[in-house]
Amino acid sequence: MKPDAASPSLSPAAPVPGGEARPRPSLKVWLMAVRPKTLTASLVPVAVGTGLAFGEQVGRWLPAIAALVGALLIQIGTNFTNDYYDFKKGADTEERLGPVRVTQSGLIAPSTVLAGAMACFGLAILSGSYLVWVGGWPIVIIGLSSVLCGYAYTGGPAPLAYHGLGDVFVFVFFGLVAVMGTYYVQALTVSSAAWLAAIPVGALGTALLVVNNLRDAKTDVKANKRTLIVRFGTGAGKAEYIVLLVASYATPFILYTFGLSSAWVFLSLLSAPLAVGPLRLVLGAEGAALNPALGGTARLQLVFGLLFALGLYLR
Template sequence: MATPADWIAGARPRTLPAAVAPVLAGTGVAAYDGAWDDWQGVWWKALLALVVSLALQVAVNYANDYSDGIRGTDDDRVGPMRLVGSGAASPGAVKRAAFLAFAVAGAAGLVLAATTAWWLVAVGAVAVLAAWFYTGGSTPYGYLGLGEVMVFVFFGLVAVVGTTYVQTESWLWPALYAGIGIGALACAILVVNNLRDIPTDTVAGKRTLAVRLGEQRTRALYLLLVLAAAAAVVAVAVATSWCVLVGLAFLVVALPGVRTVLGGATGPALIPVLQQTGLAELVWAALVAAALIVCG
């Protein structure tokens, strides 16, 4: 039977910065637009957006654990422990944990939709379906090389723009630019994860984007995504205030991971890059949000 520590490890807490970052960035844009002038009316919306984002991230992690585990993809895993693949928990238990996390995200999302706009329910439903069918179902799109696209859309654009929208009830260009930056770094996390797993994914028939591109081009893609995140900081600064350029300091955190990836590291040597990239994304969001709040 899986221990509480096993379940926490299965939730992959090192990926959670990717859930916090879009809410930080989106809230920063909302504050710059004046939404927090009456903070009592929006703080709880930001909190609920954070609950949605965190719960979806945990749900995705458990869902991937379940789906990859029953397919045998994790039988010879290099990365962090998986509950099903290691035999620590039954597939049914992990599936129920995923659905419980989806339910938490759905409940928080319904409150936001009821107090903002009901069409957000449709957005949330699509996000849940995208999370499940990443590795679930008969033809998971994560096995077809489309995982990065969906991560960019849902953990970048939708998460940031959605967070801003529920607080301002308006569409703002800086939110889109911030979504591009956050989405690029969220994709970078998945890219390095799939770079590490190229050998085992190839054997398992999992045709991720890294498998399709090959090792060298995947490493180049990682660098490109980090540079895109830097360009997004500049775009947000142009649309708001030049003090946002302080966000470029995220590169200090990102550079060790870039050096590791471009240096040819493989297997377990790439595991620290996951945490470094997640931290870089969180720093990106925190610095940009702080600049928007201060200079707004």
């Protein structure tokens, strides 16, 4: 996919070795690389973990803010790494069906994108030093494993996304680890409610990936990117999406049934109408027609997550 007249503007060209000129990326181009619409996957787990912590009267604002900064940096670093390695491995080509990727389109030099990823991971480790002071060695393990897996999602000798482990990575690190880690740095323990509250967060984050992989199934096959959908077919991907939605909406009932939340947790059910449109597209569309389902699932994750967090806070 080539940038056209509607593409973000570029600042004046800067000289590079060899006498050639490469456009210097503007702020808009860097924001494209950040992929702001995907950052709900970082915001929601911190909101849910913090909502639960304050609901149980163990919340602390400074650790919560530090957890959010770290989560955002890790995700942005992961997005940059994904942009770089999907281009290098041939997954992002001119046949790409999704939004423009800055490396594949030539908007930012590959080495610059990779350097940006390393900078984000480094800043995440730096910001995590405060959380280590608050929460001790468990935070060191959580932080380093999150950074390493963020890089290994598409980088390294055995990239997770290319071996069908992307779904597991998202569920674990953008669900279980992010929610319980956020809760832990405030409460210095992990409650049963925190374990359960992490399930819909991880499930909806994984649902985003499922839509992405359904859309890119044909190009992923050509790039030997063996996602679960490439391995087991689009039917399995559609079934996975349904299971993830069911798990998300079943969790509030489980929390309430076991006395781990008040009836306010059912506020999250108000987001259910937002699931209808994306679900219809997932079941009936393919290729580029799934792009609206990606945005719809992100909106669902954000609205569900914020209502869920509010419900966990209210007692």
